[in-house]
Amino acid sequence: MTFLPFVFILTSLITFVAGQLFLKRAMESTTAGGNGHPRFGSLLGAGIFLMTISFFLTLGLLQRFDLSYLYPFQGLSVIIIAFAAAIVLREKLTLQLTIGAALISAGIVLVSIS
Secondary structure: OOHHHHHHHHHHHHHHHHHHHHHHHHHHHHHHHOOOOHHHHHHHHHHHHHHHHHHHHHHHHHHHOOHHHHHHHHHHHHHHHHHHHHHHOOOOOOHHHHHHHHHHHHHHHHHHHO
């Protein structure tokens, strides 16, 4: 893999994770003040925008690479989201979640070397 496809894969992954975090924050803001909360629209818009970027980058990558090649990178999003949620959203990172993330990582390694 050359540098440019790696950057596109990484950008797709980062925008997907960031989009999820923004959407979660938007949904949390509705419990505080309903849909009229000032932050709701901007958080929702940012989340949708980032998820759209991720979607179209993934489509472009699927034109050039096999799904079996790209999917392990998408599997990393589960791990990154878990740790980002713990840091950004202050969600609890339990032992069970950590073990699950480690098992997913092991699976990604096994799939990518086959």
